[in-house]
Amino acid sequence: MSRDICVHTWPCSYYLEPEKRWVSGKLSLTSLSLKFATDKTGTVLASFPLSSIIEIKKEASHFIFSSITILEKDHIKHWFSSLQPSRNAVFNIIEHFWRELLLSQPGATVQASSTPLTKGKELTGLMACSQKRLEDTAKVLHHQGEQFDNIIQGLDKIESDLDVADRLLTELESPSWWPFSSKLWKTPPETKPTEGASVSSSEAFGKEGIVIKIPAVISQKTESHVKPGKLIILVSGLEVHDSNSMLIHRFERDDVDDIKVHTPYEISIRQRFIGKPDISFRLISAKMPEVIPILEVQFSKKIEFLEDALMLRSTGPSSPAEKGYLTWHAASGLVDCVMRQEPSSSGSQGGQTQLQMSEQFISEEEAQELRQILKKLKSLALDTETELERQDEALDVIASSVDRAALTIDKHNRRMKKLT
Numbered sequence: 001m002s003r004d005i006c007v008h009t010w011p012c013s014y015y016l017e018p019e020k021r022w023v024s025g026k027l028s029l030t031s032l033s034l035k036f037a038t039d040k041t042g043t044v045l046a047s048f049p050l051s052s053i054i055e056i057k058k059e060a061s062h063f064i065f066s067s068i069t070i071l072e073k074d075h076i077k078h079w080f081s082s083l084q085p086s087r088n089a090v091f092n093i094i095e096h097f098w099r100e101l102l103l104s105q106p107g108a109t110v111q112a113s114s115t116p117l118t119k120g121k122e123l124t125g126l127m128a129c130s131q132k133r134l135e136d137t138a139k140v141l142h143h144q145g146e147q148f149d150n151i152i153q154g155l156d157k158i159e160s161d162l163d164v165a166d167r168l169l170t171e172l173e174s175p176s177w178w179p180f181s182s183k184l185w186k187t188p189p190e191t192k193p194t195e196g197a198s199v200s201s202s203e204a205f206g207k208e209g210i211v212i213k214i215p216a217v218i219s220q221k222t223e224s225h226v227k228p229g230k231l232i233i234l235v236s237g238l239e240v241h242d243s244n245s246m247l248i249h250r251f252e253r254d255d256v257d258d259i260k261v262h263t264p265y266e267i268s269i270r271q272r273f274i275g276k277p278d279i280s281f282r283l284i285s286a287k288m289p290e291v292i293p294i295l296e297v298q299f300s301k302k303i304e305f306l307e308d309a310l311m312l313r314s315t316g317p318s319s320p321a322e323k324g325y326l327t328w329h330a331a332s333g334l335v336d337c338v339m340r341q342e343p344s345s346s347g348s349q350g351g352q353t354q355l356q357m358s359e360q361f362i363s364e365e366e367a368q369e370l371r372q373i374l375k376k377l378k379s380l381a382l383d384t385e386t387e388l389e390r391q392d393e394a395l396d397v398i399a400s401s402v403d404r405a406a407l408t409i410d411k412h413n414r415r416m417k418k419l420t
Contacts, residue, residue, distance in 0.1 A: 015079035085224035100286035120366030143235035155401040209235035216285035
């Protein structure tokens, strides 16, 4: 997936300095650049990378029209006015992507213009991203497994309570003068405090477990009301904060009704209500591609990819363990292939061929780094597969326990009706 994807487009006017006039058109923002094209002919009048920007300001042209000015490194100043839906909305989004690019790639853009990335560095970056996503998936699976364990503990407690109810119902069904009823008064030892302690500790872990935190530009009601903030993904839900880290809204995991992915950098989250307005947030972030795979795992039945975001849909295996294992297998095969090809040449021509192969693919240091990442990926994939198998067994236990509890409750209800 190319990083230079269109994030947003706004109708506006651009000041054409040589002709001293304003030209109407559209301002397009990608993850790496800004571009202005006219409405009539589609001519591109301004196009420059975000890394070349020195300053972004809100100014007024002729002290009347509100504008945004962008200053480049060559002291070229661009004026944009008549911005829709509002100047503040456009300014906040452009400034967010500009700052995130500078923070995430200090000095990287200068190197990219002079020396292109080697195949080894590209592959290393790809493997590092795969490792990060698999680690995030493992966190979510770990929390899900703890929830299953808590459900099993709760079902065990229900079965224990049903046994007590059975004893009490038996006592009610037999008269007090019955000579064999005294043995029914013996009660099993209580185990409530230990169970309560384990549940409380797991609940504390679920409430505070942060999976990832990213800066974002937030709009709640209309696109013109936009402000900077943060999106926090928890194992138990989602939180939206403002720029001062104050909580705006918290979505519990079950409260989220749908998540729409509009572009790789823009999503909307909604919680429906009956009889009152829905709560909906629209978020744009330069780091959103890191969050969307996590949301896809946590809210697989509630997330929807719109047309511009279909490229994010994974077409590979559905299991996270299978994805990690196949990534490890393919990449390790490529490394082994390259390492076998490098020493195979001999003579002067062989030396030149070996040098070309090394420059074209990966160096010895890059291969060693790749092997370390691939070992971690393999370990994560195997652990994830083991956890999934354990959770499948836990689901079988839960299903059988629920069936037994339902039958026992129905039986007790019939006995109680006979007593009344």
